[in-house]
Amino acid sequence: MSVNRTTNIEQAVERIVQPYVSKRKHAVLSVGILRGGERLVFGFGDLRPFGAVSCDHLIYEIGSITKVFTTSLLALLIAEGALRPDDSIGKFEPLLPGNHPVTLAHLATHTSGLPGYPVFKAWRNRFDKSQHRDPYCHFTLQEALSYLQNVPPGKVGRKFRYSNEGTGILGRILAGWLGTDYETAIARRLCVPLHLPDTGITLTLEQQARMVPGYAGKDVQRPETLLRDYAGAGALRSTLNDQLTFLSAHLGDHPNDELCHDLLVSQQAYGRHSKTISVGLGWIIDERGKFVWHNGSTHGYSGFMGFHQDRSFGIVVLSNYRSGLLSDSVDRIGLDLLDLLKKP
Template sequence: MLGRYLAQKLGTDLEKALLKFICQPLGMQDTTIRLSLDQRNRLVPGYAGKDVNQPELAMKVFEGAGALRSTVTDMLRFLSVYLGIYADHPMNKSFYITQQEHISQGKNFGVGLGWIIDKRNRIIWHNGSTHGYSSFLGCDPYNSIGIVILSNYRPSLMDDTLNRIGYEILTQIRENNYNFG
């Protein structure tokens, strides 16, 4: 609903709004709702089980709930700006606001603007899944580390394997002070 509302307020559709205000300023050329022929040719088939191919989900009404498609390269670019690695990027202030807790869910969790905030370990994350695909993006903005996991497998709805993998990798990076830069 929020995606539809924002697009309506901007006088456009969600895809055009995302491209204009997020993807183009960040240089994310492979993030979109409607795939070009080249992007469609590079799309990895989605699965819901061993040898159970899932057709992609065509979301026409509530596109903000899972119609956006991206690549690891684009998501890492997003994450780099989100973490403030490009100190002079004009979107830094806006991203910082999304990281702030706007709703408390008790002493362990909070909600930012589009993000879950784990107060126990200062990890900010979001995940998603549609037919045959799942994703996780998590970060520790205080230590400027993050991870993107894109999978062409969608486990059962309540399976949190991708989240646990993301958390474990973030924890290992932080605890072992790995430096990939």
């Protein structure tokens, strides 16, 4: 990439990011671009509290980008022939019949029949404090499995309903099939072979020192997000450096060629969101814009990862703020960057 081209990108990134950062007092934003084998990294906000730590080694909660790690694990096992996308989840969950209509692909594409936002259940949960429920999950694990026991077959595979519980159950199934817990399964099959030393759930003391405090609303500091039952839906923490390396594997630009090839399984369309948007294993595929993406947010963090369908470039944005429904977001930044990089 030429010097002039790099300078122009730096200026454009600054222009795209500044409206977001200027409205958030404690914002620490890490932005990364992969293009033509080159990695560009940008940090915004006050980095002084972190000493000599560069922006690409700061640790954030990545929220639902965790889901792409979960579905990438599924893709590896499918590519190896160990599992099939149409395997019934009844093969793995003893509470469900062996021929249950919901498959692993249904969980990965949010088409299992689990409701995205069960209004009546959410209202009831406000008055029921007797049971633990993971953040952003309306069903306990037992409740979700009970719901699946009775889901009408006609509802399965027909409609996209974004479900934290569904991907969480998928992560639980995959880890159980591998004979371990979710964090260990991700570490062994993805983090170690891809060399992602700062991606996980449990942090060392040194990693805790690099964790950026999370915020929401009007600069209110928020507690860490802990998921007990549905780790595969959003429990991972990571750095921009690790996320760019993970993305490089999906772009086919990582030294582990075999793993790169196996991850292609996740980028195939297995379901539909709408007329112009299909769903891979975890990935959302915008067929009109020709890009693939996923985002994530927790109590005090948000992130965006996306790449062009021809895998020529990709971007990652990590923020220590959870955005409100009507406020500027990392999604806007991510989409603007994807549009920027399409230009010659």
